Amino acid sequence: MSSQPSSISENEKHQPWVKTSHWIITISFLLLVFTGIEILMVHPRLYWGEVGNELTPAFLELPISRNHNRSDWEAEVPFFDAENSPVSAGRNGEEEMFNENGWGRSLHFLSAWFLVVTGLVYVILGLFTGHFQKHIWPRLRELTPIQLFRDIREHIKMKIAPPTGGPQYGILQKIAYMSIIFISLPMAIITGFTMSPAITAAFPFLLEIFGGYQTARTIHFFTSIGLEIFLVMHIAMIILSGFKQQVRYMTIGKQP
Amino acid sequence: MKKKQIITRRAAITTGVAALGALLIPGCNQPMPPNYGNILRMGDNFTYAAHRALFSSQSLAKEYSFSDISSMPATGTINPADTSKEYFSETYDKHLRSGFENWQLPIEGLVARPGNYSLDQLKKFNARTQITRHTCEEGWTAIAEWTGVPLRALLEHAGMMPKARWVNFYSYDGWLDCIDLIDAFHPQTILAYGMNGKNLSIPHGAPIRLRLERQIGFKSMKYLEKIVVTEEYVDPGDIGWAWYNGF
Numbered sequence: 001m002s003s004q005p006s007s008i009s010e011n012e013k014h015q016p017w018v019k020t021s022h023w024i025i026t027i028s029f030l031l032l033v034f035t036g037i038e039i040l041m042v043h044p045r046l047y048w049g050e051v052g053n054e055l056t057p058a059f060l061e062l063p064i065s066r067n068h069n070r071s072d073w074e075a076e077v078p079f080f081d082a083e084n085s086p087v088s089a090g091r092n093g094e095e096e097m098f099n100e101n102g103w104g105r106s107l108h109f110l111s112a113w114f115l116v117v118t119g120l121v122y123v124i125l126g127l128f129t130g131h132f133q134k135h136i137w138p139r140l141r142e143l144t145p146i147q148l149f150r151d152i153r154e155h156i157k158m159k160i161a162p163p164t165g166g167p168q169y170g171i172l173q174k175i176a177y178m179s180i181i182f183i184s185l186p187m188a189i190i191t192g193f194t195m196s197p198a199i200t201a202a203f204p205f206l207l208e209i210f211g212g213y214q215t216a217r218t219i220h221f222f223t224s225i226g227l228e229i230f231l232v233m234h235i236a237m238i239i240l241s242g243f244k245q246q247v248r249y250m251t252i253g254k255q256p
Numbered sequence: 257m258k259k260k261q262i263i264t265r266r267a268a269i270t271t272g273v274a275a276l277g278a279l280l281i282p283g284c285n286q287p288m289p290p291n292y293g294n295i296l297r298m299g300d301n302f303t304y305a306a307h308r309a310l311f312s313s314q315s316l317a318k319e320y321s322f323s324d325i326s327s328m329p330a331t332g333t334i335n336p337a338d339t340s341k342e343y344f345s346e347t348y349d350k351h352l353r354s355g356f357e358n359w360q361l362p363i364e365g366l367v368a369r370p371g372n373y374s375l376d377q378l379k380k381f382n383a384r385t386q387i388t389r390h391t392c393e394e395g396w397t398a399i400a401e402w403t404g405v406p407l408r409a410l411l412e413h414a415g416m417m418p419k420a421r422w423v424n425f426y427s428y429d430g431w432l433d434c435i436d437l438i439d440a441f442h443p444q445t446i447l448a449y450g451m452n453g454k455n456l457s458i459p460h461g462a463p464i465r466l467r468l469e470r471q472i473g474f475k476s477m478k479y480l481e482k483i484v485v486t487e488e489y490v491d492p493g494d495i496g497w498a499w500y501n502g503f
Contacts, residue, residue: 051324052397053392074334079454086325086326091329092334101393101497105503106297107296107299110299197471198471201470202311
């Protein structure tokens with residue numbers, strides 16, 4: 001496992017556990033995106049800090065559902081006598097609102113269970129089998145500006161190498177996979193945990209590191225946008241390098 | 257090279273699953289709410305078992321300072337005495353007209369001393385005041401100060417019996433919901449009659465609402481009408497929402 005000549009790994013196929021976890025995570029992720037959009041549509045406003053609701057200003061309002069900018073409210077009643085007192089107001093016309101969270105939230109969390117458990121198994125196996133070391137983690141000699149520029153130039157020219165049938169990745173590819181595995185997905189999971197009242201009661205530091213529930217929710221949203229951009233790029237690269245072959249290699253296909 | 261592997265895929269997966277299962281065993285001693293054969297509700301129950309197994313039953317939700325108190329929408333039912341609404345309650349209307357003078361909260365079921373508690377009686381218990389964050393299932397949050405009697409004190413006063421497993425709440429606007437004993441005995445679980453230094457207002461659940469700080473907002477039932485302690489889970493049917501909402 002130490003410094004094997006690279007010719008050995010060039011014939012290597014995708015490991016079955018890599019393929020299995022890839023597709024479980026794919027399905028979980030798609031369900032998470034679908035239900036995530038549904039949940040966001042119920043309250044399409046984003047905030048910073050601990051607090052955010054329809055009686056406080058939003059940092060970002062997304063016009064993605066009929067719940068956007070509703071005005072059907074009772075008169076505001078201040079809590080205190082002071083001038084800038086926070087207020088209370090009753091919400092009317094809830095039967096007009098969009099809300100499918102009854103199943104949306106449950107499906108989101110069920111999918112998250114599959115993603116987190118599969119992700120944990122994947123990371124443990126990735127570490128112990130040397131998969132990360134051999135295939136995902138960029139080597140120092142690959143990280144030179146010349147190598148990086150060459151890979152960037154070839155991507156711009158759309159000169160995408162044909163699939164090798166295994167985990168022989170270019171430097172940009174490695175950086176992309178590494179960011180997804182070690183930054184984006186963990187970030188989505190941890191900010192998700194920070195939105196749980198039970199988990200933050202057990203681990204209060206989560207609210208401290210993100211600076212509040214709503215900040216975590218906003219970061220969760222932007223992390224998911226990042227993951228969706230990755231998904232689009234990933235599919236684009238697969239199409240450019242030979243869709244049929246790539247899908248075959250990642251599923252049941254044998255190498256030629 | 258393959259033969260040298262000490263940790264095989266199969267061994268790793270088996271060990272992982274076994275370890276996870278072992279972690280969840282303590283959670284399974286808890287009676288589970290029905291899942292109605294619905295895979296989503298099975299996932300909710302799994303989350304419930306995991307939270308109960310992994311987290312301390314005494315961990316406290318974050319409490320804030322007075323200056324953190326924010327604006328707060330009142331959602332769902334905002335007045336059970338509104339005749340134009342489906343949830344209109346004649347009894348509530350009557351109590352509201354008399355300023356909740358004759359209002360009483362019955363505690364029934366598996367308690368040694370079932371009884372009715374008037375507002376004055378409830379206010380004689382040692383009160384707890386907490387500034388906490390209300391986290392709505394929709395995604396919004398608000399911080400408010402809540403004052404009330406710890407549910408634990410009330411259950412002990414009524415003499416909860418050892419067979420008891422669930423505390424059920426009935427509301428004037430027609431809801432039935434329950435919590436387990438870990439939530440019922442949690443120090444921050446209170447029956448709140450005060451909000452932000454005043455009496456609880458009608459839109460926020462007057463005269464008394466539950467505050468359950470380690471679950472999503474709608475579990476903190478407003479307009480409490482009755483508390484019933486039971487051994488069996490009182491099944492309201494699949495209302496389309498998860499029963500456990502710690503997430």
